[in-house]
Amino acid sequence: MERGRVLRRADGNWQRIDDLSLDRTEEACVEEIFGLLISDDVAEVLWSPVACATDIRDRARLSAIIDGPIDDILAAAEWFDHDGRTILSPAGTLQLVEAACRAHPNQVLDLVIEQESQSRHKCKFGDEHRFGRDNRSTTPEWEYDWYRRHDRPRHELLRQWCGHREVTHHERFLAAEAETHRLDILITDLLKALDTLGEHEQAARFAEEHERDRITPHTIRPIVERPLHPSEIPVREIKVRSRWWS
Known part of the structure; x- marks a missing residue:
């Protein structure tokens, strides 16, 4: 009976902190900042049972990383204690990584500049990617499309977290x-x-x-053609040699 109550209470806690669904750009940025600034022995991003929750293992060291008390974030977000650790909600995770970016803007911006330099090279010359045992080449056009849809939004969000406004x-x-x-x-x-x-x-x-x-704007804009009236459709006449038996 007691074990059942504990399990139900744990499930309720996970449901309570499941307060925000991050998009792909936000998830990628969260992973980037944890990999750059926050080691696993301090805190770790969780992907189950709640995506982008944070398992805080050392509050003191995490407060030093974000250059401020972690209690301020806990006061503004959902969390619960689990086996002596603090589990922070996805909304709290976003606050945490933004605080880390504000505390270490130079490290984050240096990483963004390095990645943009790599993207610039790929968008000019293409790249080689490893798929299993095979190497596959990508075209500059493919790389630019990938940069525009994935890398650029991520870089702009990281800049925003560092205190730079988004480019209009x-x-x-x-x-x-x-x-x-x-x-x-x-x-x-x-x-x-x-x-x-x-x-x-x-x-x-x-x-x-x-x-x-x-x-130009005229060549890049998709043109939606209107339906043609039968009188506007060009007629092609095809000569067919008559058969002698007809």
């Missing part, structure tokens, strides 16, 4: 326009140099390709 869409647009203009000037200079060296055909071909394949 307008700022990103202005930066993209300025970078495109800079590259246009650079390509023009390179084509002139190529032409000066006597590579007239190559210079003309690259210039034509650069102008023809420009990515």
